[in-house]
Amino acid sequence: MSAAAALETRRLSKSFGALTVANGIDFRLERGARQALIGPNGAGKTSFVNLVTGALAPDAGHIHLDGAEITALAQAARVKRGLVRTFQVTQLFRGLSVLENVTLAVCERRGIGGDMWRPVGRHREAVEEAYALLEPLGLAADAARPVATLAYGHQRLVEIAIALGLAPKVLLLDEPAAGVPSGETGRIIAAVESLPADIAALIIEHDIDLVFRLAQRITVLVQGRVLAEGAPEQIAADQAVRRVYLGERDRR
Amino acid sequence: MPAVPTDASAAITAHVWRHRYRAHEALPWAVALAAYFAFPNYLPLAAQTLATILFALSADLVLGYAGIVTLGQAAFFGTGAYTAGILAAHGWGEPLSGLLAAAVVAAAVGLLSGLIILRSSGLTLLMQTLVVAALLHEAANKASAITGGDDGLQGMQVWPIFGRFEFGLFGRTSFFYCLIVLFLCWLGVRRLVHSPFGRSLTGIRENVVRMHAIGAPVFVRRLVVYTISAGLAGISGALIAQTTGFVGLDSLSLERSGTVLIMLIIGGVGRLYGAFVGVPLYMVAQDRFSSIEPVYWYFWIGLLMVLLVSFARGGVLGLCDRLWRRARGRR
Numbered sequence: 329m330s331a332a333a334a335l336e337t338r339r340l341s342k343s344f345g346a347l348t349v350a351n352g353i354d355f356r357l358e359r360g361a362r363q364a365l366i367g368p369n370g371a372g373k374t375s376f377v378n379l380v381t382g383a384l385a386p387d388a389g390h391i392h393l394d395g396a397e398i399t400a401l402a403q404a405a406r407v408k409r410g411l412v413r414t415f416q417v418t419q420l421f422r423g424l425s426v427l428e429n430v431t432l433a434v435c436e437r438r439g440i441g442g443d444m445w446r447p448v449g450r451h452r453e454a455v456e457e458a459y460a461l462l463e464p465l466g467l468a469a470d471a472a473r474p475v476a477t478l479a480y481g482h483q484r485l486v487e488i489a490i491a492l493g494l495a496p497k498v499l500l501l502d503e504p505a506a507g508v509p510s511g512e513t514g515r516i517i518a519a520v521e522s523l524p525a526d527i528a529a530l531i532i533e534h535d536i537d538l539v540f541r542l543a544q545r546i547t548v549l550v551q552g553r554v555l556a557e558g559a560p561e562q563i564a565a566d567q568a569v570r571r572v573y574l575g576e577r578d579r580r
Numbered sequence: 581m582p583a584v585p586t587d588a589s590a591a592i593t594a595h596v597w598r599h600r601y602r603a604h605e606a607l608p609w610a611v612a613l614a615a616y617f618a619f620p621n622y623l624p625l626a627a628q629t630l631a632t633i634l635f636a637l638s639a640d641l642v643l644g645y646a647g648i649v650t651l652g653q654a655a656f657f658g659t660g661a662y663t664a665g666i667l668a669a670h671g672w673g674e675p676l677s678g679l680l681a682a683a684v685v686a687a688a689v690g691l692l693s694g695l696i697i698l699r700s701s702g703l704t705l706l707m708q709t710l711v712v713a714a715l716l717h718e719a720a721n722k723a724s725a726i727t728g729g730d731d732g733l734q735g736m737q738v739w740p741i742f743g744r745f746e747f748g749l750f751g752r753t754s755f756f757y758c759l760i761v762l763f764l765c766w767l768g769v770r771r772l773v774h775s776p777f778g779r780s781l782t783g784i785r786e787n788v789v790r791m792h793a794i795g796a797p798v799f800v801r802r803l804v805v806y807t808i809s810a811g812l813a814g815i816s817g818a819l820i821a822q823t824t825g826f827v828g829l830d831s832l833s834l835e836r837s838g839t840v841l842i843m844l845i846i847g848g849v850g851r852l853y854g855a856f857v858g859v860p861l862y863m864v865a866q867d868r869f870s871s872i873e874p875v876y877w878y879f880w881i882g883l884l885m886v887l888l889v890s891f892a893r894g895g896v897l898g899l900c901d902r903l904w905r906r907a908r909g910r911r
Contacts, residue, residue: 381793407795419793421786427595432783433794435776441796444777444804447599451776452592459592471591494794 332395334359334528335380335411335498340389342379342552349375350386351552357498357528364531364543368572372552373532374416377500381413382406394497407436410497414487416506416532422476426467426486429475430458433493461489465519481512488519499529505538517541540564548572599774608856612759623751624823629863630758631819634765636844636855638812643841644850645773646805647785648698651837652709653813655693655716656686658832660814665733665827666726673739675747679761679818686814687807689716694806698799701788710834717832732828736821747823754823761819765812772808773852781805785850842881846888848895857896 335357342350349372357363367373378384380391382403391399393411401409421429434454435441448455462468465485470478475486484504491499505516513535520542523529533539539546539560546563548555556566563569615626635657642648660682667678689712697708720727728734740746745753772778783791784798791798821827830836839862847858865884869877892899 383792403792404795404797407793413793415789415793419787419790421783421790423786424782425595427591428779431595432779432791435780436794436796441776441780442801444772444775446776447771447774448776448779449596449599449774452596454776455592455595468591472594490790490794 331359332392333357334361334394335530336392337380338390338392340376340379340391341387342375342384343387348552350379350389352389353549353552353554355547355554357530359497359528360525361528361545362531362543363529363545363547364533364539365547365549366533366536366539367549367555370551371549373549374502375552376549377413377502377532380500381411407494410495411500412491412494412496412498413500414491414502414504416502418480418483418487420475420483420486420490423474425472426462426475426478426489427455427458427471429486430461430489430493431455433490434458434461437494458489458493461492464522465489466515479512481508481515484508484516485519488516492523496527499523499527501529501531501533503533504531505533505535513538599770605853608853609759609763616755620750623755625863625867627751627754627758627823628820629860630755630762631816631823632840632843632863633855633859634758634762634819635813635816636840636847636859637762637766637769637852638809638816639840639844640849640852640855641769641772641809641812642806643844644854645778645785646781646802648709648802648806649702649706650709651706651834651841652711652713653809653840654832654834654836655709655713656690656810656813657817657836657840658713658716658720658827659689659810660686660817661821661827661831662720662727662733662817663814664818665736665821668736668738668822669733671737673737675738675741675757675822678738678822679815682814682818682821683811684814686817687811689814690810691803691807694803694810698802698806710837713832713834713837717829717834720829720832727827727829730829732826733821734826736825736827738822738825747825751823758819758823761815765815769812770852777801777804782850842885844895845885846895848897851895851897854895854897861896 333356337353337355340350340353353376365373375384379386382401390397393409398406398409421432431448431454434457435451438454440451440454459471462471465488467482467485467489470482475483488504501520504520505513508516517538520529520531531539531542543560545558546560547557548563548569550572555572556563556569612630619626639653642650663682663685664678667681672678693712697705697712700708721729738747741753741757747753780796780801784801788798817831843858843862844854846861847854847856865881866877869880873880888895894901
């Protein structure tokens, strides 16, 4: 634990008036980790993601990426350093083809997104890199189709493909299987399981079965605070967690 | 290119070659040249149409590609027109440098106003574009010593192009001047929209949240395209000022900002060619309707608009697209 974590927050806090969404969150994500962030509705999971990615500015606390402080960096600068997220509700370029969705991301990462002269097609390496990302996700056959015409499960995979196009060091997967029919979650799980080993992945998830299947460590967030953190079996045995979170599931 | 008949290469190839020139892209230019020979008495009108196409093209860049809804495009058109006009009225009638000056000044106005207003979006932004144009309109009205105010700018002396081609009564020089400038600008815009920068504009229009999340400098991209578009609108205004020898306050008016949007919507937004279809259609319709119904011609334009947005979303080109697809599907 001596080396710098891939992602670390210290006493990260944020309030909207009387509502505290982050209450001094201390969090560590090791390099190459497969960790999950769980918590009941309104626990502050999505706010945490927004704070870490820079969509929200914290009231107090620090965020470190690979040992370097990024608390004051703009969202785009964090992405350039390898901090990448996916969205709970797909955020895609719906009118564009699958290949183009990913190509846009690859172009930004390669720093050619501002090129105003050479056509995209002349940046063939970027297009081919984007295509290469589609194949392992089983999206290659749909490469030329507009994203809006894909089944939702496939759109979730495009969401992951775009993130991978940004060559992330830390990948925040915000409910990767949200809204996907249970029969199709297998492909999402496979996609997450086959992420390159050097990517540290934090999976923000509601579905406990999915969490126990994918994560080596679990962080439980309740009312903007870390309630517990540990290996899945520790979390499953934790009385406080069972009360606020797992108990809720039993009642459902 | 080597044709490898696999799915992979098909998808990549389609993507990689999209910027290639296609035969039908020569059509507008062929029509323009045909019009030159077919209607020699209408060359001044044709020249105005060409310059207005450039204006609509500038609007397409911000509205159709970057998704910036603007009702203030006339601000840049008028700025360009007044720049070229004032230069020509004060002893510098060289047209090409006047055109360049108009582009630079209009782009500067675009850059400065964009720095302020592009921080907002949606309806707020729309109102702010309107305000910028209204402010300039009022400023031009007040500064009548320079602009001629309500009476318009008088006494422009535009020199011959390259010292050889005079702007005559028949409008031949005007026609080719506008045609060539439009062609060069179109080449540039076409290049731009197929570049990664241009595609990222489409990305911003489609989903700005995602563009932020892939690390794109959204504000800068929007500012740059707004500035370029302002420069093009300025060139368009200068073309009309130089070829008609007059600049009026209406060049900065809300009506002009609105009309160019209508023209663009008739043709089809975000297609690069909507301007080439919509502007001539509008101008011909205006000419026809106003000769039949001198007072109420705007009613027919309005009716045409209502029909278009109800039954032909995507404008005339959108309609052609659908018919073409249907015809192909049947085969």
